[in-house]
Amino acid sequence: MITIKNRFIPFGTYKAINLFGLVFTKFPLSHSELNHEKIHSRQLVELLVIGFYLWYVVEWLIRIIQFKDLKRAYFNICFEREAYANEANLNYLKHRKWYSSFRYLKNK
Ligand SMILES: [Zn+2]
Numbered sequence: 561m562i563t564i565k566n567r568f569i570p571f572g573t574y575k576a577i578n579l580f581g582l583v584f585t586k587f588p589l590s591h592s593e594l595n596h597e598k599i600h601s602r603q604l605v606e607l608l609v610i611g612f613y614l615w616y617v618v619e620w621l622i623r624i625i626q627f628k629d630l631k632r633a634y635f636n637i638c639f640e641r642e643a644y645a646n647e648a649n650l651n652y653l654k655h656r657k658w659y660s661s662f663r664y665l666k667n668k
Contacts, residue, residue: 561598563589580609596647603639603661612639638664 562582569584570577575593576585578600583589589597604612616639623633634640641664646652 561594561601563594563597578604580604591650592647595650595652596643598653599643599646599656600639602653602656603642606659606661615639638662 564582564584565586565588566584567586569579570586575587576583576589576597578597581601581604583594583597606612607615616637619637619639620633623636624630627633627636635644638661642661645664646656
């Protein structure tokens with residue numbers, strides 16, 4: 561995975577963003593943060609990139625309507641829930657089943 565450290569991307573308070581498998585960050589990432597981005601890279605591949613971004617945005621919009629809270633909506637996107645739940649497990653991707661993200665669709 562290629563990580564690009566820079567001063568501008570991602571915007572705001574986010575630590576990193578995975579764009580088409582390239583990780584942009586303003587700060588050095590911890591092992592678990594890197595693992596979080598690797599999980600997103602796997603999700604990207606599974607949904608052929610465009611499917612991932614389409615699903616991500618549509619689910620985020622639905623969660624905004626559902627929760628009326630941007631941060632809560634973000635943390636409830638199935639891709640984020642899977643990545644946050646498993647980022648500390650550095651062996652997660654070795655045992656992960658395909659399309660595991662969709663197991664995280666249930667509401668918190
Ligand atoms: Zn994430």
